[in-house]
Amino acid sequence: MQQNNVSRRMRWLVAAAAATLVFSGAGVAGAQPPPAANSDPVAAACGQAPTLRSGTHTIQSSGKSRQFILSVPDNYDPNRRYRLIFGFHWWGGTAQQVAGGGSDGAIYAHYGLKALSNNSAIFVAPQGLNNAWANSGGEDVRFFDDMISRIEGDLCVDPAQRFSLGFSYGGAMSISLACSRPTMLRAIAAIASPGEISGCSGGTAPVAYMGIHGISDNIGSGRGQRDRWVRNNGCTPQNAPEPARGSNTHITTHYSGCRTGYPVVWAPFDGGHQQGPVDGCAGCESGARSWVKNEVWKFFTGDTPPTPTTFRLRGEASGRCLDVNGAGTANGTQMITWDCHTNANQQFTQNGQALQVMGKCLDAPNNAGSGARVQIWDCHGGTNQSWNVTSNGTITSVQTGLCLSSGGTANGAAVTVATCSGGANQRWAKA
Numbered sequence: 001m002q003q004n005n006v007s008r009r010m011r012w013l014v015a016a017a018a019a020t021l022v023f024s025g026a027g028v029a030g031a032q033p034p035p036a037a038n039s040d041p042v043a044a045a046c047g048q049a050p051t052l053r054s055g056t057h058t059i060q061s062s063g064k065s066r067q068f069i070l071s072v073p074d075n076y077d078p079n080r081r082y083r084l085i086f087g088f089h090w091w092g093g094t095a096q097q098v099a100g101g102g103s104d105g106a107i108y109a110h111y112g113l114k115a116l117s118n119n120s121a122i123f124v125a126p127q128g129l130n131n132a133w134a135n136s137g138g139e140d141v142r143f144f145d146d147m148i149s150r151i152e153g154d155l156c157v158d159p160a161q162r163f164s165l166g167f168s169y170g171g172a173m174s175i176s177l178a179c180s181r182p183t184m185l186r187a188i189a190a191i192a193s194p195g196e197i198s199g200c201s202g203g204t205a206p207v208a209y210m211g212i213h214g215i216s217d218n219i220g221s222g223r224g225q226r227d228r229w230v231r232n233n234g235c236t237p238q239n240a241p242e243p244a245r246g247s248n249t250h251i252t253t254h255y256s257g258c259r260t261g262y263p264v265v266w267a268p269f270d271g272g273h274q275q276g277p278v279d280g281c282a283g284c285e286s287g288a289r290s291w292v293k294n295e296v297w298k299f300f301t302g303d304t305p306p307t308p309t310t311f312r313l314r315g316e317a318s319g320r321c322l323d324v325n326g327a328g329t330a331n332g333t334q335m336i337t338w339d340c341h342t343n344a345n346q347q348f349t350q351n352g353q354a355l356q357v358m359g360k361c362l363d364a365p366n367n368a369g370s371g372a373r374v375q376i377w378d379c380h381g382g383t384n385q386s387w388n389v390t391s392n393g394t395i396t397s398v399q400t401g402l403c404l405s406s407g408g409t410a411n412g413a414a415v416t417v418a419t420c421s422g423g424a425n426q427r428w429a430k431a
Contacts (some may be wrong), residue, residue, distance in 0.1 A: 010230050046156035056095075061146040062139040068147055069099040071110065072155065072417060073119035083121035084151065085300070086144070086177075087111050088170030090275070091132050093427060098125040104287040105361075105380030107351060108276070111165055111191075112293025113300075115351065120301075122155060133173035135198040138213040141180050148184070150156075163300050165189035170364035171260035172198040175225060179203035189296045191275050196223050206262040208232045208281055210299045212292060214271040215242055221333075230255060233262035242268040249279050254294060256340060265299055267292075278359070288379045289359030310347040312340055313429040317424035318409035321346045321431070324376055325412075329358050335374045335415040337406045340431065351397060353386035361385040364397050370419045374404065393427030394420060404428065 054072045058065055063410035073082065101108035107115050110123040117123075130248060133140050142417045162185050164174040171193030176333045178188045179200035186210035196203075209229035213222030219242070230237055243249050250269035258264055271277040276290035287293065297303065313322040315337050323338035324345035328378065340346065355362040356379065362375035366384050367373045379385065386398035395404040402417035403426040420426060 004246060020422045045154055046081065050076065050078060052152050052154045058147055059150050061143045066127070066143050067095065068124050069095045071099060071114060071123040073122065075119055075429065078156050081156050083163065084124065084157045085110065085113060085121050086124045086126065086164040088126060088133060088164065088166030088173045089128060090168035090170050095125040095127040099145060101287065103378055103380065107379045108287030111296065112287050113297055116293060119123065122157065133169050133198045135173065135176055138201065140198065143175060144177055144181065161186055163187050165191065165296060167191040168194060168352060170271065171321040172196060176200060178207040178209065182207045182327060187300055190225065191224055191292065192217055193271050194218065196225065196373065203228065206259055208262050209233065210265040210267065210296060213266045214274055214277065215245065215268055216271060217273045219268065228265050228266065233264050235261040235264050240266045243270045245270060248282050250277065250291060267295055286359055310349055311430040313348060313428045314347045315406045316427040316429065318406055318413065320411065322358065322415060322428065324358050332375050332378045337413045337415060338411050355387050362387065364400065364417045366418050368400060368402065370402055371416050374415045374417060393429060395428055397422065399403060
């Protein structure tokens with residue numbers, strides 16, 4: 001994930017936004033009421049062939065050309081009403097980074113929710129003006145209105161299942177929408193929002209709210225933003241627990257007493273200004289490995305993402321298992337075979353055609369030739385990280401067609417991609 005020095009820049013932005021509020025006497029969002037809705041706003045779009053496709057779209061909003069990236073389910077059914085999930089980028093970020101998952105790749109597309117959705121949602125990654133969400137005069141709120149009109153005029157959406165989330169400035173924009181468009185959103189999740197810097201026009205109606213915030217990231221601001229929704233949603237105030245410094249973990253609190261349908265969830269973590277904190281790993285930032293995406297998906301949908309089934313890959317020739325050398329976690333750590341055990345550096349999961357271990361993906365160097373060493377690398381969805389696990393035991397690279405091969409039978413034997421020969425050193429079994 002790329003945050004473009006967000007922590008330093010956000011400190012300046014919060015100060016600037018505060019000054020704007022002081023000198024103008026009003027918030028930066030002067031949003032107008034939402035446009036009148038039809039009695040069934042999706043009736044016209046449901047049942048008809050869509051014209052919108054996944055990709056970048058441009059619309060006119062407040063007299064300006066605005067863009068968003070749309071991700072439509074692969075098996076889109078015009079007779080099914082889909083969730084609609086907006087993911088707003090951080091300051092200096094882009095819609096492409098949200099839609100593509102940044103340096104984490106496809107596994108973190110749309111803040112990791114797309115991979116969890118099982119084609120049950122339509123995702124939107126809007127692009128902010130100047131890579132930000134200043135929402136001057138409410139123009140970003142109107143952009144939200146105009147995106148909904150365009151999307152729901154063509155695709156079958158459940159209007160009771162709209163959601164918004166974002167990191168940093170994107171979290172602040174999601175809060176702004178909850179304030180000014182409370183009846184248009186089922187729930188929001190604000191990850192490390194620095195404050196209500198996109199404005200909060202209205203801000204008294206209930207909206208289901210999840211706040212995720214690092215205890216070393218102006219946690220007082222995070223608590224204050226949370227408490228607005230504790231009040232609005234009629235929840236019982238409490239001193240929610242927070243993890244200790246150095247604990248490298250998070251604590252999730254579900255507030256009690258909230259109005260039916262308007263929960264508040266608070267998830268502080270031991271860390272700073274981050275969108276992908278990793279439990280048990282001080283300062284680590286990885287959307288692929290983070291608990292955040294699973295917690296947000298569960299909050300939005302009530303669905304608990306299934307726990308991936310782990311397995312080892314045992315070589316037929318050696319009887320030993322595919323192993324991350326030295327249990328390393330750095331990009332480029334090479335693979336070997338070693339006596340099979342139950343430690344994390346031999347525990348794989350399969351996500352589509354990606355084989356994941358230690359929070360990273362099994363990776364062959366791009367366009368590798370026969371004999372190139374296999375390694376681990378941050379997941380990015382490329383074909384050099386895609387593998388065909390076949391019924392005859394071979395594991396072949398989607399990019400090159402070369403086979404995963406062990407260079408010997410002893411502990412520490414190098415693992416490469418090599419021309420497929422059908423030998424026992426190229427056959428692997430899940431164990």
